[in-house]
Amino acid sequence: MTQAIDLVLTGGTVHTPSGPAQVDVAVRDGKIVGIGSFPDAARRIDCTGLDVLPGVIDSQVHFREPGLEYKEDLESGSRCAVMGGITAVFEMPNTNPNTDSVMRVHDKLERAHHRMWCDHAFYVGATAANAPDLAELERIPGTAGVKIFMGASTGSLLVAHDEELARVLAHGTRRVAIHAEDEDRMNARKDLRVEGDPSSHPVWRDDESALLATKRILKLARAARRPIHILHVTTPAELELISQHRDIASCEVTPQHLTLRGEEAYPRLGTYAQMNPPIRSGEHVDGLWHWLQQGVPDVIGSDHAPHTIEEKAKPYPASPSGMPGVQTLLPLMLDHVLNGRMTLARLIDMTSAGVQRIFGLQAKGRIAVGYDADFTVVDLKGQFTVTEDWLQSRCGWSPYTGMELKGRVLGTIIRGHQVMWEAQLADSAVGEPLKFAGAL
Numbered sequence: 001m002t003q004a005i006d007l008v009l010t011g012g013t014v015h016t017p018s019g020p021a022q023v024d025v026a027v028r029d030g031k032i033v034g035i036g037s038f039p040d041a042a043r044r045i046d047c048t049g050l051d052v053l054p055g056v057i058d059s060q061v062h063f064r065e066p067g068l069e070y071k072e073d074l075e076s077g078s079r080c081a082v083m084g085g086i087t088a089v090f091e092m093p094n095t096n097p098n099t100d101s102v103m104r105v106h107d108k109l110e111r112a113h114h115r116m117w118c119d120h121a122f123y124v125g126a127t128a129a130n131a132p133d134l135a136e137l138e139r140i141p142g143t144a145g146v147k148i149f150m151g152a153s154t155g156s157l158l159v160a161h162d163e164e165l166a167r168v169l170a171h172g173t174r175r176v177a178i179h180a181e182d183e184d185r186m187n188a189r190k191d192l193r194v195e196g197d198p199s200s201h202p203v204w205r206d207d208e209s210a211l212l213a214t215k216r217i218l219k220l221a222r223a224a225r226r227p228i229h230i231l232h233v234t235t236p237a238e239l240e241l242i243s244q245h246r247d248i249a250s251c252e253v254t255p256q257h258l259t260l261r262g263e264e265a266y267p268r269l270g271t272y273a274q275m276n277p278p279i280r281s282g283e284h285v286d287g288l289w290h291w292l293q294q295g296v297p298d299v300i301g302s303d304h305a306p307h308t309i310e311e312k313a314k315p316y317p318a319s320p321s322g323m324p325g326v327q328t329l330l331p332l333m334l335d336h337v338l339n340g341r342m343t344l345a346r347l348i349d350m351t352s353a354g355v356q357r358i359f360g361l362q363a364k365g366r367i368a369v370g371y372d373a374d375f376t377v378v379d380l381k382g383q384f385t386v387t388e389d390w391l392q393s394r395c396g397w398s399p400y401t402g403m404e405l406k407g408r409v410l411g412t413i414i415r416g417h418q419v420m421w422e423a424q425l426a427d428s429a430v431g432e433p434l435k436f437a438g439a440l
Helices: 073-083 101-114 129-137 160-167 184-188 198-204 207-224 236-242 254-259 260-271 280-294 329-338 344-359
Strands: 007-010 013-016 019-022 025-027 029-036 044-046 049-054 055-062 086-091 121-124 145-151 176-179 228-230 249-253 375-385 404-414 418-423
Touching: 013 344, 025 055, 049 344, 055 073, 055 329, 055 344, 073 086, 073 101, 073 404, 073 418, 086 375, 086 404, 101 121, 101 129, 129 160, 145 160, 145 280, 160 198, 160 207, 176 207, 184 207, 198 260, 207 236, 236 249, 236 280, 254 329, 260 280, 329 344, 329 375, 329 404
Parallel strands: 007 044, 013 049, 055 086, 086 121, 121 145, 145 176, 176 228, 228 249
Antiparallel strands: 007 025, 013 019, 025 029, 049 375, 375 404, 404 418
16 A cells, blocks of 8 residues: 555454454545555554444434424534444434425535534425425435325424325435324324323324334335335334335334333333334334344434423323434444344444445445445443433433443544544534435
């Protein structure tokens, strides 16, 4: 290698596409330029005893800006991300105003520029009104694609009926992200909510609400020949169904639906366990793990959706749905790996290579020459306790506070910038928009 190397990560176990290896990784101008042995470099990071993973990507976060910055903003949300080892995020459109036009996408991109600590892309929210414009909107550089809310959740975005959904799917080519809950069924079941009892949340927004919506969108997607991505799947029946439609459908599971069991979570956490779609029973959790082991879920996203303590303290159902999670995604999943529930290779695929593959993300998701120098450095022999002083979210709480976890996130490196190391942030944010095959 004739040109000077800016940075070498040395001494660690590096997780390459060929598997883990005791090798150095060389970086120049923010790109990986070599894997092997590199004794000379302007700067070296000693990773002895540590594992160097491809930069972890969280493909579903709600950072609440603009309009709801008292809950979270792009700076604080992305600070949470890098503190938890996340190098890039896809941010959702249900802000105030909604991200549903060229002007509003560009507004978010401008707000994010070097205020966000991690790299980023923004979803465009689908509406009945903007359906004809979506083919143009999804091609704006820095967009993650189109997001459809089939069931009402936080915010006002909603495309509930088949004819409107078909119109949205007919405009554009990129993979469409879906919140799959059936609005008509949920409206018909509102009387099943019990005042003051958040454990009635999954009774109201039941399995059938999710499965019915998933069946409908799969049928519509096939008719439109449009790839879709079903977010935060909560029922084993949905994963079984999706497994029969792999030509058009990818899907996501979340750490909270893999970790929290309703029988324990609602008595302990109350409305802090309330989210859409709901935390369900231990039987559901075990079923999700079964299908994960069958290889069906493609990615893990946090669905980071913060609300303030004052809002969450309202009696159910006046309390809002959602919980923070971007900072705890990787710590929770490392704990599951180290407890034998999944392999580290599977986690890497679901948080880096899998995201790159299904969304057409460019130069991200693997440790390979020519790719961005994004790394998440972890100590698999360490232990970690989730504490309030570690949390960065403006909402000020987590459902996992006090949990003792195996493994520890040590560092976050983005395009060669050491953004976080040993819980210390760099001096400035360096986040840039992500690039996608469908929006170059």
